[in-house]
Amino acid sequence: AVAAGLLKPTAAFASDRAAFDAKGVDAVMKAIKATGAADSKDIVVKAPDIAENGAVVPVEVTSNIAGTNSIAIIAEKNATPMVGEFELSNGATGYISTRIKLANTSNVRAVVKAGGKVFTAAKEVKVTIGGCGG
Amino acid sequence: MMLDSKQVLAGNAPSNFYDIPAFGNVSLMHITDTHAQLMPIYFREPSVNIGVGGAVGKVPHLVGDKLLKHFNIAPNSIDAHAFTYLNFEQAAKTYGKVGGFAHLKTLVDKVRASRPGSLLMDSGDTWQGSGTALWTKGQDMVDACIELGVNVMAPHWEFTQGAERVMEIVNGDFKKHGIDFIAQNVVTNDFGDQVFKPYVMKSVNGVQVAIIGQAFPYTPIANPRYMVPDWSFGIRDDGMQKWVDEARAKGAQIVVVLSHNGMDVDIKMASRVTGVDVIFGGHTHDGVPQPVPVKNAKGVTLVTNAGSNGKFLGVMDFDVKGGKIKGWKYRLVPVFSNLLAADKKMEALIKRVRKPYEAKLNEKLAITEGVLYRRGNFNGSWDQLIMDAMMKVKGADAAFSPGFRWGTSLLPGDTITMEHLLDQTATTYSFSTLTEMTGQTIKEVMEDVCDNLFNADPYYQQGGDMVRVGGITYALNPYEKMGKRISDLRLNGKPLAANKKYKVAGWAPVAEGATGTPIWDVVAEYLRSVKTVTPRKLNNPRLIGVKQNDPGIADYIASV
Amino acid sequence: MAEPMKIRATLAGDVADIKVLMNHVMETGTRKDAKTGQLVPAHHINSIVATLGGKTVLQAEIGGAVSKNPFLGFKVKGAKAGDKVTVSWVDNKGDKNSAEATVG
């Protein structure tokens, strides 16, 4: 682990940066060592049905899987789908909330690592051009 | 009640039309989507309002005879005119104009007199829709609502006055006069804090009534986002459930939602959120005579929608005994201005706010030979006129006009004044545009808007109508998936080429930084030049998949 | 890049609910400048570390797909009022920032 508050420019787990250049979901899953992740109903991906702003889409992931120690977020239709991976320790619960960019209507996928296993769930977010109204 | 001398004009209106017997001990009045119509107007209900998914052929997707039959309304009656488009021209002449805040005020006062302690709620779309609302930044409507005695309000188009202006009114005039502006689903973009009060608790004749506000969930998508840059919206069922539970825990005996979701969204929300007695809805402008009961895990929620343009006043009476609702009665009362004397004070207020603008409002632009109206899923004669004007003035191949559901109607022989034109076009971003679009882009735009109307899941519906299309003919299947609903796009009979560029006129762009001549100036230029507007031929899509007997469509003529 | 971060840390039972707003352009490197037509170089936070009461509770690797002025929310069990929260980030150019707050 990195010392509190003193992060070096060389990232904590720099080897995983490859995931950010990976094109396509499969390549990202491979890069974050999550290939074959099992679909899980114990992961809740909360995101709006329709994005208000594709540049700022709120995403909340809650993992009810015991021993959850990492949550990754993937925007499937982005040119480079990897959004981020969040490692949890010392009492941090299986919960991450952030805001992401979506280029198009896309699944937002969460990948959870717990007890050496990987699990996944997704929620589709629609990106529309807007206009009109009642 | 006593009818005034204009009663004679009111055809076969029963003399006791506004005798609404009181019932129970808690009464809630409801208006919605008046769209700043202070004066009496004509308003034609839609003849095309197709339901999709679970809503095919169900309320509110009934028009004409089918609606009358469902609600047991006598054909050719005054109510038949109020709730349907049937025989519009003749019936409008017989029964006269509808709405007008001076007449509405008389009705509200009459209901209040027979129901002491009753509340008046407004589901919004109140500060937009007229020249005077645009020019006074909604102040005319704020003053009129204070005078009308509105107690609680939920918003949508209000936000197009800009976040700052909304806050100025909420913390100024509204606060001063005790009007609550409520919205549980608007939160700050930084830490997600509530922007407005999520709900208010009111004591009505000793009964605790909680009113929870729901703003239009898709305001930053359907309208310019830059007008509300620091706020996030959405449906937020979970938040709604939380506030319902909190209100109940604090002793609410009646829980109502004052909503601007639109009726299909309200019906879905009612099936998911428990503990709500009634949703008083707006946005989709459906004049629904009786509530739709919706079952959920813990009971039944009634869902209402109260039309638009000041045409209706909803009156809900509850009989509450021992903390429980024992019975209810609901009426959606049409406001016929010939049958309700104008309230003098309100009339004076309206005169005062209009005075500086009279010359502008009254400018005569042309005479119309046909009925001009807007409502309907695909096109209206007003929309067609706006598009014909845009294509002519701008030299465009085609035109798009937003599927707004507001906008008043005119009868054959009526003079089209600038006021009438502004009733169709007055928004804070009504710039006209001329864009080169490829055939492919045109299709993509149409598919995108079509999905906002016909997505089978109500939570994806944004409540407007289909973008009006001028110049280009097409076919449409409402039941298909996005990307597959629109087909056979043609210009002058020739299929659109995916890569070819076409000149498309439009107005009301939601993107930041848009500019252009106001659309009313473009249309006014056209009207002044033609002087007489011949009956419009509607460019209506050829429908695929819609059954001949679908109760949501009648008297439909496709243009191809 | 020394714009201040905003941290809000509230307590519900023994769970700290921590919300952080970081100030950063978060350029992906694939966006074209509207005026010049040139690609805007990538400039985004790479790594974030958060501690509570001196212990690391979260380490994140993020890229340009996180929105401008990144928001991060997380929850930590076993917290108590007065615990110190620290959040630090480093971006792809080596710029860094950190801030602290108290659970209350």
Ligand SMILES: [Mn+2]
């Ligand atoms: Mn409306």
Ligand SMILES: [Mn+2]
């Ligand atoms: Mn509306």
